[in-house]
Amino acid sequence: MIPRYSRPEMTEIWSPETRFRIWFEIEAHALDALAEIGTVPKSAAETVWAKGSAATFDVHRIDEIERTTKHDVIAFLTHLAEIVGEDARFVHQGMTSSDVLDTCFNIQLVRAADLLIADVDRLLAALKQRAFEHKDTVTIGRSHGIHAEPTTFGIKLAQAYAEFERGRARLVAARAEVATCAISGAVGSFANIDPRVEEHVAAALGLAVEPVSTQVIPRDRHAMYFATLGVVASSIERLATEIRHLQRTEVLEAEEYFSPGQKGSSAMPHKRNPVLTENLTGLARLVRGMVVPAMENVALWHERDISHSSVERMIGPDATVTLDFALNRLAGVIEKLLVYPDNMQKNLDRLGGLVHSQRVLLALTQKGVSREDAYSLVQRNAMKVWEQGADFLTELKADTGVTAVLSDAELEEKFDLGYHTRHVDTIFRRVFGETAA
Numbered sequence: 001m002i003p004r005y006s007r008p009e010m011t012e013i014w015s016p017e018t019r020f021r022i023w024f025e026i027e028a029h030a031l032d033a034l035a036e037i038g039t040v041p042k043s044a045a046e047t048v049w050a051k052g053s054a055a056t057f058d059v060h061r062i063d064e065i066e067r068t069t070k071h072d073v074i075a076f077l078t079h080l081a082e083i084v085g086e087d088a089r090f091v092h093q094g095m096t097s098s099d100v101l102d103t104c105f106n107i108q109l110v111r112a113a114d115l116l117i118a119d120v121d122r123l124l125a126a127l128k129q130r131a132f133e134h135k136d137t138v139t140i141g142r143s144h145g146i147h148a149e150p151t152t153f154g155i156k157l158a159q160a161y162a163e164f165e166r167g168r169a170r171l172v173a174a175r176a177e178v179a180t181c182a183i184s185g186a187v188g189s190f191a192n193i194d195p196r197v198e199e200h201v202a203a204a205l206g207l208a209v210e211p212v213s214t215q216v217i218p219r220d221r222h223a224m225y226f227a228t229l230g231v232v233a234s235s236i237e238r239l240a241t242e243i244r245h246l247q248r249t250e251v252l253e254a255e256e257y258f259s260p261g262q263k264g265s266s267a268m269p270h271k272r273n274p275v276l277t278e279n280l281t282g283l284a285r286l287v288r289g290m291v292v293p294a295m296e297n298v299a300l301w302h303e304r305d306i307s308h309s310s311v312e313r314m315i316g317p318d319a320t321v322t323l324d325f326a327l328n329r330l331a332g333v334i335e336k337l338l339v340y341p342d343n344m345q346k347n348l349d350r351l352g353g354l355v356h357s358q359r360v361l362l363a364l365t366q367k368g369v370s371r372e373d374a375y376s377l378v379q380r381n382a383m384k385v386w387e388q389g390a391d392f393l394t395e396l397k398a399d400t401g402v403t404a405v406l407s408d409a410e411l412e413e414k415f416d417l418g419y420h421t422r423h424v425d426t427i428f429r430r431v432f433g434e435t436a437a
Helices: 008-013 016-036 042-054 059-069 072-084 086-090 097-133 153-178 195-205 220-247 275-289 291-296 309-336 341-349 354-366 371-388 392-398 408-413 424-432
Strands: 138-143 146-152
Touching: 008 097, 008 309, 016 042, 016 059, 016 072, 016 097, 016 195, 042 072, 042 086, 059 072, 072 086, 072 097, 097 153, 097 195, 097 220, 097 309, 097 424, 138 341, 146 153, 146 354, 153 220, 153 424, 220 275, 220 291, 220 309, 275 291, 275 309, 291 309, 354 371, 354 392, 371 392, 392 408
Parallel strands: none
Antiparallel strands: 138 146
């Protein structure tokens, strides 16, 4: 995590202060359950809650202890004992470090998921607003970067909306997948701690009980979580790349907002660069780069090892903080995106009507011309437009092979833009619901 690409709401989840506070709550809730079933005195649980809740855990003191113990959980428990006093001997009864670490990590991932879902909601709202704003703004659709057939800019944004709506559903599922608790002791056998303690802690913290924890919570859950972050990042890059292409000088159909006083280049004062969407492309690469390590964490030795630990201490904060920043940056880009319908029309007209070639092809086949012959008739006139700058409709009207089958009026009808946009309402209803039209 670096401040340049971080938001305080997300970084707070991963701060040492938050981590130690969660550790305390896990231990204290477990102590409550132990007291309830008679394993420890209720007065001890009350003392731990009272003194621990009022305490500010000293990160520097815990670090100092860890330099000796070489064990972070023991360092925390030692510091907690300094705060609580004699009753601290009942803390961590029958538990192992992974009970605390894994349950805490899942709580942090759940909280991070909640922020990410809210981020997507902001982006969805922006996409929906702009999609309706440009529902009927005709633009050229491209395949392989080349003019294909007309569409609308609203449809482009509706596509992005549908994709991020799927991403939101995946985040909700990933949150549920990782929202489990393990308080099962060494090798997960409950030999020294009653399963009721785990049930109590899980309920208190809003988690589900892990059905089988082998001292660690199975990492397939985390692999799915980080894979979901990677997919959402890829969706960010897809939309960012679209905007970058549309901002190119030769296209300039849409553009990132350029604020007063903003500078595009240290050397060239005229530059207005797509820096935000270029940045988003890079951030997406980072998030995706953390997916494979999460996958590799699934295979641990026997009941547990800690080969996953160093990985998760880095990718947990970095992946969630980066994606949180990226989603908010993209939402801001869409909210302020400059759209140029006149340029869209100019670009649409650049190829002299070639975008209607498929309609002419189909019309010829419907009149009895074989597809191969029809393709040749249309293509030979299209190439004159590409190579000589001719007008497509004019060339078709001058081609006796074409006019022997289609009249001028029939040809002209095939150049109606409205033909390409007549199903926009259907697409919008599919994306936004029955009221979309």
